[in-house]
Amino acid sequence: MSLERPVAPDPYELLPPVPSFTLTSEDVANGEPMPADFAHHSVGGGNLSPQLAWSDHPAETGSFVVTCYDPDAPTGSGFWHWVLVNLPASVTQLPRGAGSETAAGGFSVRNDYGEQGYGGAAPPAGDRPHRYVFAVHAVDVPALDLTPAATPAVVGFNLAFHTLARAVIRPTYQIKE
Incomplete structure (x- = not known):
């Protein structure tokens, strides 16, 4: 069953532009399919970040926020897979599987699965490939004034006022019928 609908815009195309910096991964590549290790348990994946x-990144970076968002989810609002807040500025990498509730000195807010931490890809079977937008936001303060009870939307609102630069990588995932 293919869900015929227009391709959603990249969420960061809708925000004021900010400078970019370099984001790399040993596990996923821009525009390339993700291995099942990074898909959700509900679709047989390993649910690893x-x-x-x-x-x-800018020298004046005070902290980082890491997010993963699927703009192609058939929800009308996309789907937040991961929002990791207040990583210290000294942290410049996360190992595979670091998407727990707390990682590298930061904390996760609830994703759209209703869980804290990383929740892997799980697009509807037969749908087109979904984009998973992994973004690292360089933030101008040592910590956003948020708690783990914040929603991804509230984190995004705060990022609109505190992002110095953003680095993005966009792998895809699809489940064939």
Whole structure:
């Protein structure tokens, strides 16, 4: 069953532009299908967050926020898979599987599965490939004034006022019928 609908815009195309920096991964690649290790348990995946590393961020970075968002989810509002807040500025990489509730000195808010931490890809079977937008936001303060009870939307609102630069990688995932 193919869900015929227009391709959603990349969420960061809708926000004021900010400078970019370098984001790499040993596990996922821009525009390439993700291995099942990074898909959700509900679709037989390993539910591991991919390894991510970043560099060349602004010198005045106070902290980082890492997010993963699926703009192609058939929800009208996309689907937040991971929102990791208040990583210290000294953290410039996360190993594979670091998507627990707390990681590297930061904390996760609830994803759209209703869980804290990383929740892997799980697009509807037969749907087109979904984009998973992994973003690292360089933030101008040591910590956003948020708690783990914040929603991804509230984190995004705060990021609109505190993001110095953003690095993005966009792998895909699809479940064939």
